[in-house]
Structure formats: structure tokens, C-alpha cells
Amino acid sequence: xxxxxxxxxxxxxxxxxxxxxxxxxxxxxxxxxxxxxxxxxxxxxxxxxxxxxxxxxxxxxxxxxxxxxxxxxxxxxxxxxxxxxxxxxxxxxxxxxxxxxxxxxxxxxxxxxxxxxxxxxxxxxxxxxxxxxxxxxxxxxxxxxxxxxxxxxxxxxxxxxxxxxxxxxxxxxxxxxxxxxxxxxxxxxxxxxxxxxxxxxxxxxxxxxxxxxxxxxxxxxxxxxx
Numbered sequence: 001x002x003x004x005x006x007x008x009x010x011x012x013x014x015x016x017x018x019x020x021x022x023x024x025x026x027x028x029x030x031x032x033x034x035x036x037x038x039x040x041x042x043x044x045x046x047x048x049x050x051x052x053x054x055x056x057x058x059x060x061x062x063x064x065x066x067x068x069x070x071x072x073x074x075x076x077x078x079x080x081x082x083x084x085x086x087x088x089x090x091x092x093x094x095x096x097x098x099x100x101x102x103x104x105x106x107x108x109x110x111x112x113x114x115x116x117x118x119x120x121x122x123x124x125x126x127x128x129x130x131x132x133x134x135x136x137x138x139x140x141x142x143x144x145x146x147x148x149x150x151x152x153x154x155x156x157x158x159x160x161x162x163x164x165x166x167x168x169x170x171x172x173x174x175x176x177x178x179x180x181x182x183x184x185x186x187x188x189x190x191x192x193x194x195x196x197x198x199x200x201x202x203x204x205x206x207x208x209x210x211x212x213x214x215x216x217x218x219x220x221x222x223x224x225x226x
Contacts, residue, residue, distance in 0.1 A: 010035070010130045010224055011145075012216070013138035016152035017182050017193065019159025021204045021212065025152065026134040028213045030079035033220065036128040037079035040135035040142065041104075043117050045095035046073055046086045048107040058103040065112040073120065077128045101177070105184040114190045118142055136185055139196035148220045149199035152212075158205045 012035070014026045023039060030037035048058065050071040056063035076083040083092050094100065107113060114137075121142050125131055133142065139149035154162070160175035185193040195201060200219060204212055 010147040010220065011125055011143050012132040012220060013143045013146035013149045013196075013199075014132060014134040014152060015136055015138050015140070015150070015193070015195065015199065017136075017159065017185070018178050019163040020152040020154045021162070021209070022134040022152055024209055025204070025212050025216070026132045027079045027082070028209055029216050029220075030132040032213055032217055033130065033132070035079075035130040035132050036077035037082055038075065038077055038121065038124055038128070038131055038133045039082060039084075040117070040121050040133060040138065042082070042084045042092075042095060043073055043075065043120065044108040044113070045100050045104050046084045046091055047071060047113060047117070048100050048104045049091050049095050050086050051107055052099060052103060058106040061110050061112075064107055064110050068107075068110070068113045068116050075124060077124065077131065079132075105181050109184065109190060111190040136193040139199050140194055144196075147223050148216070149196050150216060150219075151195040151199040151201045153201060153203050154205045 012026075012029065014022050014029075016022050026039070027037050029035070047068045051058055051064050051067045054063075054067050056067055058064060072087050074085040074088070083090065084095065085091065118137075118141060121133070125133060125143060133146075135142065139146055139151070156175060156178070159178055160171050163169075163178060164171045164174040182193070202212065202215065
């Protein structure tokens with residue numbers, strides 16, 4: 001079945017809130033299907049890192065827009081070794097830190113930033129398909145014609161526990177931060193987090209990674225064959 005999927009050029013859009021399993025599932029699915037992988041959230045985080053490095057207030061729309069327009073992002077799409085550079089600087093570790101995490105929702109809410117990055121994301125998709133793309137607006141904005149759209153969910157407790165395990169942070173504090181980001185991402189004016197009407201919703205609370213990946217691979221095979 002995996003060979004059937006690899007035979008075509010396809011785009012898989014994986015959306016969902018933080019801690020729903022997007023990154024792990026997307027990377028594993030890309031590997032299983034011989035596809036490339038794009039983490040669009042890392043792009044927003046890299047711009048946020050550049051904003052903070054420049055000493056710009058994340059809520060300064062004009063300042064943030066200028067930084068986003070000037071910074072050069074280099075994105076690796078190999079699911080085995082995804083990476084991101086900002087102006088030639090490897091920032092994979094830095095963009096996962098608490099400072100960037102606290103500021104990224106504000107930066108990502110700037111319409112001009114989203115316009116710039118969506119254009120870059122579409123160019124990367126066109127250049128690297130077949131590809132699995134993860135984020136918060138992939139199925140609704142970035143790749144509305146994706147062959148398969150998936151919206152991953154999980155209970156708030158599960159999401160907090162997963163993210164806490166990744167960051168070694170307190171579970172309660174992580175849950176509070178996730179709730180804050182959900183609220184900001186879902187209510188922003190530009191491209192809010194939302195489930196596409198034609199997306200397949202999958203609750204990963206009680207599912208292992210292999211179970212989720214196998215289900216999505218089967219769905220993708222059916223779509224590509226169809």
C-alpha cells in the first residue's frame with residue numbers, strides 16, 4: 001500500500017492544536033510514504049526568533065513585518081533531519097525555547113507575516129511534493145487543494161502531558177500555556193486555527209503513533225488511487 005502512495009505526487013495537510021501529535025505523525029507519515037516534510041510552525045517560530053533578536057516588540061506590527069520581509073529562511077524538508085535556518089543561523093533549538101513560544105502567537109497573528117510565509121510555504125510545497133505539511137491553516141489556506149486534509153485532536157490533558165514531556169515543563173503550567181495559545185490562534189483575524197470542512201478529524205488521545213500513521217496512509221492511498 002505504501003508503494004502505491006509513493007507512486008504519485010501528493011500533498012497531505014495536517015492541522016490541529018499544539019500537542020495533538022502533528023509533528024510526530026507528519027514526520028512518520030512522510031517517511032512511510034517516501035514524501036518530504038514541512039513544519040510551517042517552525043517558520044513562524046524562526047521569524048519570531050529574528051524579531052526578538054532584532055529587539056523588536058512582537059506586538060509592533062510594522063516592526064515585525066519589516067523583520068519578516070528581511071529575514072531569509074532556509075527550510076530542510078527531509079523528514080529524518082528537518083531543520084530551519086534564519087539568515088544562515090541554525091535555530092532549531094532556539095525556536096523551541098520559552099521566549100519564542102511566548103511570542104510566536106503575536107507574531108503569527110500579523111496579516112503581513114502570514115501573507116509572506118504562506119507564499120513561501122506554497123513555493124516549498126510546489127518544489128518538494130510529494131509532501132506532508134503540518135500547521136494550523138494548511139487545509140484551509142496554504143494548501144486548500146491538498147489530496148488529504150487531516151485535523152488531529154487530543155484531550156487537553158493528553159496534549160499538556162505530551163508537550164510537558166518534550167519541554168520538561170510542569171504539566172499544569174503547560175496546560176495553561178496551551179489554552180492561551182489555542183485562544184489566540186483560534187481568535188486571530190488572519191487565518192485562524194480551524195478545521196476545514198473536508199478534513200478528516202482524528203482524535204489521537206488513545207492512539208499510538210503507528211496506529212495514527214497507518215490510518216492516514218490507508219486514507220491517502222485511497223485518495224491517490226481514486
